[in-house]
Amino acid sequence: MKPIVIVHGGAGDIPDSRVKGKLDGMKVAVRAGYECLMNGGSALDAVEAAVVPMEKDENFNAGYGSVLNLRGEVEMEASIMRGSDLNVGAVTLVKEFLHPISIAHKVLIKSPHSLLGGEGAKLFALKEGFPPVPPESLISEHAKQALKNFLEHGDFGRTEIGSSDEGGVGTVGAVAVDANGHVAVATSTGGMSGKAVGRIGDTPQIGSGTYADDNIGGVSTTGHGESILKYCLAHSIIKLMEGGLDANTATTKAVNGMTARLNNTAGAITLSKDGEVGVHFSSKRMSWAYVKDNKIFYGIEQGETLEEDYNKN
């Protein structure tokens, strides 16, 4: 099996001012995941490796740069799934750590539980040696502005979806198939701007934000969390593939089906177990990238596929 990794940097009404930062960040993320696979890393390690740089990059709504709740705080969520045994790890309501995806990975490996939240997630992370950071250090100027815009205009949900100049940021995710044919998926988010304190979205919920099965493939989703979780979007795509649809047709059908039924937008990236790619979004934009045949394929606009040599630079 030729290893492959695909990443997304969030679906939404991303403003022009955020396009370049998103595309640059996509290339950094997909390279990190691909290098891991090329060095013999597992799909599980590769999806974490791809998500970590996006959690550090304020162009994305995850880790540093996460959007803020109504109290002006960051509350992050992440999940990771291994397709060989359907094992999962997820965290929610995380406030004091830069890399929720790494904590989720540790939950998968070390905890008897699948999803830890709030104080419990913090205690687990501290016990596992993750360094806490001051919660204020995760807050970017963009996130502050996005909350201000939300409070002024009251257009709920738009700042993850992002129609303002400052709000165009989104959830991040990665899907990989490694040389042994194992599938893994990781998704990480700050949620939506102006969310209630304690609101939990789709990202940490397995079957909504994330799903991986070595017998079928893997999916990471982004977009309007309440709609994604009602539709179990990631698992809907997996079931369509199990029924015989190819990765791209399944992704398109489920994302459009969710939007038709619930009148909100989303996007998803998908790999079949054979490394076939699916990318679709019903929002205006979604940044994505994958590596194949020594080329990076990437895009952000509807219908756009750009490419560059992997060895450029």
Ligand code: GLY
């Ligand atoms: N899809 C991210 C969220 O709504 O929380």
